[in-house]
C-alpha cells in the first residue's frame with residue numbers, strides 16, 4: 001500500500017545525510033524516489049552513497065529478500081516532484097529555507113499529496129504557515145540510518161488532518177517502520193531529550209571532566225545507550241546538531257539549549273562528524 005494510488009514514487013528534497021538514508025530505505029522497499037538537491041556535486045556523491053547504503057541494508061537484512069529495488073532519479077528541479085504521492089523534505093535545518101522550499105513544493109504537487117518534513121525540531125505548525133494546504137503537512141522524524149532504525153517519531157501538527165496521518169502510516173507501513181505519534185512542540189520528544197544531552201556531553205569534555213571516549217563508554221555501559229552521545233553526534237552531523245540546538249533554544253527560550261562552545265568550534269573548523277571524516281572521533285580511512 002502507498003500513501004496514494006496515483007503512482008509509487010516519493011520525492012525526497014535534500015540529498016544530505018538524511019535524504020540519502022531515507023532514499024536508500026525507500027528504494028530498498030521497492031518505492032521509486034525522485035531525489036532533489038540544489039547541488040549537482042551533492043547529487044553525484046549521494047548516488048554512490050545510496051548504492052553503498054543499499055548494499056549495507058541488504059547485508060543487515062533491512063530489506064525483504066524478494067523485494068525489487070526501486071528506481072532512483074536525481075535532479076536539481078523541484079518540479080520533478082509533481083507526480084509524487086508523497087514528498088519528504090530533508091533539507092538543511094534552517095527555518096526560512098524550509099519555509100521557502102515547502103512553499104514551492106506545495107505549489108508543485110497535486111492536492112492530496114502528503115507533505116512530510118523531517119525537521120529535527122521546528123514546530124510543524126510554524127512550517128504549515130508556508131504551505132498551501134496545511135492539513136496535508138506532517139512531521140516524520142526519521143533517524144540516521146533510516147533504513148536500519150525501525151522506529152520513527154510522527155508529529156501531528158494542530159492543522160494536520162486525520163487523512164494525512166493515515167497516509168503517513170500507510171507509507172510508513174510500506175517502508176517497514178513502526179511509529180509513535182506525538183503532539184507538536186519545539187524538538188518534539190526525541191530532539192528535546194537527545195540534543196541537550198549531547199550538548200552537555202560536549203560541555204563535560206570541554207570542562208575536562210572526562211574524555212570523549214569515557215563519556216560514551218559510561219553512557220553505554222551504565223545507561224545502555226547504544227553508541228554513546230558523542231558518537232551519535234558524529235553520526236548526526238555536528239552542523240545539523242548545532243542548527244537544531246540553536247532553533248531549540250530560540251523556540252523554547254531556554255538558553256541552556258544553545259550549542260556549547262566546543263560544538264560551535266568544531267563546526268567552525270569543518271569537523272562535522274562522519275560526513276567530513278572527523279568530529280569528536282576520527283574517521284579517516286573508515287568506510288561509512
Ligand SMILES: NC(=O)c1ccc[n+]([C@@H]2O[C@H](COP(=O)([O-])OP(=O)(O)OC[C@H]3O[C@@H](n4cnc5c(N)ncnc54)[C@H](O)[C@@H]3O)[C@@H](O)[C@H]2O)c1
Nearest residue numbers: 014015016017018037038090091092093119120144236240
Ligand atoms: N542528521 C541526522 O541524523 C538527522 C536526523 C533526523 C532529522 N534530521 C533533519 O533532517 C534534515 C536534513 O538533515 P541532514 O543531516 O541530512 O542535513 P545535511 O546538511 O546533511 O543535508 C542537507 C541537504 O539539503 C540540501 N538543500 C538545501 N537547500 C535545499 C533546497 N532548497 N532543495 C533541495 N535541497 C536542498 C543541501 O544541499 C544538503 O545536501 C534537517 O531538517 C535535520 O534536522 C537530521
